[in-house]
Amino acid sequence: xxxxxxxxxxxxxxxxxxxxxxxxxxxxxxxxxxxxxxxxxxxxxxxxxxxxxxxxxxxxxxxxxxxxxxxxxxxxxxxxxxxxxxxxxxxxxxxxxxxxxxxxxxxxxxxxx
Amino acid sequence: xxxxxxxxxxxxxxxxxxxxxxxxxxxxxxxxxxxxxxxxxxxxxxxxxxxxxxxxxxxxxxxxxxxxxxxxxxxxxxxxxxxxxxxxxxxxxxxxxxxxxxxxxxx
Numbered sequence: 611x612x613x614x615x616x617x618x619x620x621x622x623x624x625x626x627x628x629x630x631x632x633x634x635x636x637x638x639x640x641x642x643x644x645x646x647x648x649x650x651x652x653x654x655x656x657x658x659x660x661x662x663x664x665x666x667x668x669x670x671x672x673x674x675x676x677x678x679x680x681x682x683x684x685x686x687x688x689x690x691x692x693x694x695x696x697x698x699x700x701x702x703x704x705x706x707x708x709x710x711x712x713x714x715x716x717x718x719x720x721x722x723x
Numbered sequence: 724x725x726x727x728x729x730x731x732x733x734x735x736x737x738x739x740x741x742x743x744x745x746x747x748x749x750x751x752x753x754x755x756x757x758x759x760x761x762x763x764x765x766x767x768x769x770x771x772x773x774x775x776x777x778x779x780x781x782x783x784x785x786x787x788x789x790x791x792x793x794x795x796x797x798x799x800x801x802x803x804x805x806x807x808x809x810x811x812x813x814x815x816x817x818x819x820x821x822x823x824x825x826x827x828x829x830x
Contacts, residue, residue, distance in 0.1 A: 643818065652809065652822035660816055668817070700766060707813040708753035709773070714766040 613637055616701050616715035624723050629688040631718050633701030635681075639713075641704045642684040644668075644676065646697040647717075653700065659684055691722045726750050729810050729821035736828050742797040744824045746810030749791065756818070757784050757795050758809040766809070769795070800828045 613636030623629055633642060643658040645668075655668030657676040665676050673695060675687045688695055701715040727748045736742055746755070757769040770777050770784040772793065777784050781800075786793040797804055805828050810821040 641816065645820075650822070653811075653820040655817060655819075658817065702766075702818070707756075707816060707818055709771075711771055712756055712758070712768045712811070712818070714758075714768075716765045 614701065614703055614713050614715045616699070616718045618718060619716065620719045622721045622723065623691055625692055626690050629691050629720065629722075631686045631699055631701075631720070633684040633686070633703075633715055635684075635703050635713075637703060637705075637713070638681060639703040639705045640681075641707055642678065643702040643704075644674075644684065644686045645700045645702065646670065646695075647700060648697050656686065656699075688720075691720075693722050696720060696722045725821070726819050727810060727812055727821040729808075729824050731824060732822070734824060734826045736800050736826070738801055738828055738830050740800050740828075742800050742804070742826065742828075744795045744808050744810075744826070746793045746795070746821055747791060748793075748810075748812045748819075750812065750814050750819070752812040752814050754813040755786055755793050756811040756813070757793070758811060760807045760809060760823070762806070769808075797826075800826075802828045802830055804828050 615634050617632045644656040645653040654670045659665045659678040677685045699718045730745045754773045760766045772786040781798045783796040807823040809823045811818045
């Protein structure tokens, strides 16, 4: 199994509080992605990174920020959580999504009350 | 209209049946991925395709680049194949996902 871990796996928080989710990989893969999965919507891209300090927005990036200061870590931050951000968040990694395999973390379930 | 469409959305089958799940896309891509997600579980990669056909055990995946279409076949289906199957296309480093096909295989 690819070395990819997400933390925390479960979190309950209140509206307006900041939240940071961490994705850690031991594969030294270049690409890292953050997705959210909601019923009826499938997986939607929030942000992704194609190298240290190189990030780009996805289709649902509003209200989220990311940072990648090291190859192995990709952080997703909700500056002020809202109930609409209640979701399951998945991290994915790949050396090259156009020619290589994808590996997913186990998911982080976030509930914003 | 979604850039990646899967059909059917839901599928039920009896054990042993041959299963086909379809994925159509409307954009230029460099690769297409088939993924599997068990209920309450994580997501695992089944195949990465850029052309032709791949086979792994009872699973077969094909892609027709000209027609912008891919299929995932499961031969001799088994209850443990019950899962959501997700198609994802790679376009300029970004992955675009279909909404998935929920498969239930009954004994």
